[in-house]
Amino acid sequence: MRLLRQAVAAGRGLPVDLGVGVGWRAYPLQCPDAAHIHREDGTSAPWRAQISAIELTFELHMLRAAVYVFVAALSLMRDSEVQEIQRDAVRTYFGSPAIVSRKTKMDPARPELHWWIIEPVAEALAVLEELSWHSTHLFVALAPPTGKQAHTEPGIQSEAEIDFFINGVNTTAHQPGLAKIPPAHVRSHMFRKTMSQLAGREPDSEIALGLQLKHAARRAFANRTTQAYAQMDASWAKEFDTELQ
Incomplete structure (x- = not known):
């Protein structure tokens, strides 16, 4: 209790509406070890000086969306094939890194096939493996099911994910000094x-x-x-x- 009083006295407290339950999620936490971002104008700054739980949820969603866009763009995989990617999917195929997934379009057998990739795509999938809570699949809801929802099917809404990514980049572009993505149907x-x-x-x-x-x-x-x-x-x-x- 003494520590709580000290924190409030130092201005580190935040009112919490118990009826809403989001007050604490807006409380900013310091990010002393945040990576530095190099802007196009030659300056650099920390990615973030602080972050709240609400902002963290947004950033995790942006991370998943960015991985989806990156993998889909550079692998030439169909949406259904990207969403079938599972853990430990990066292999060596004829001497080069490749993704193992399943072809589902017009193929009831759902054969396991390989798509060649570059190393940054493999790194992106490794990040997504850390983010995913699912036992097998990578592209799933950000949080596991709770209560009566003991099970949930893997997969995301790719259209909404792409829109979220573009809107997110354009909304926060001023922070890292990035150019905005031109508005378009993608x-x-x-x-x-x-x-x-x-x-x-x-x-x-x-x-x-x-x-x-x-x-x-x-x-x-x-x-x-x-x-x-x-x-x-x-x-x-x-x-x-x-x-x-």
Whole structure:
């Protein structure tokens, strides 16, 4: 009790509405070991000087959303395939890191397949493994079920997750000094299409792209679907040329 009185006297207390029960969750905690962020203007500052439980919930949601966007964008996996990723999914496949997941679209057998990735994607999944409470899957609700909800199915609403990420970045962009994401309708299949077009510009990429997209009817041949994915859309061509300069 003495310590509580001292904390209140020092201004470290926060009124709590017992009827609402959120007062303590808004109490800021110091973050002395926060990583420093290097801004575009050359300055740097701690990621956060303090954080509350409410803000922490937001940041954990942003972290999960960021991992989803990053994995979906760089792996060329479908939304259903990303959400099927389980613990210990990163393996070595033909000498390169890859994600093991299951193909569910138009395939009742749900075969276990591999998608090649770069090391940062593997690191992102390792972070998500620490965040997920689920015994098998990574993309799940932030908190485990309570009360009568003894079990909950894995999975997230990818559309809402992408929107949350974009809105979150734009709302807090001033803190780390980032540029805002231009407003647009963004969905997971667009990541897959965009990366396919980028990869399709490389010489002799069709077979590898077909394998990554899981369009290959046989191991050595990609089909027409792959060609369609890699075909540069005329309305996007100018945008690609500008961004890649």
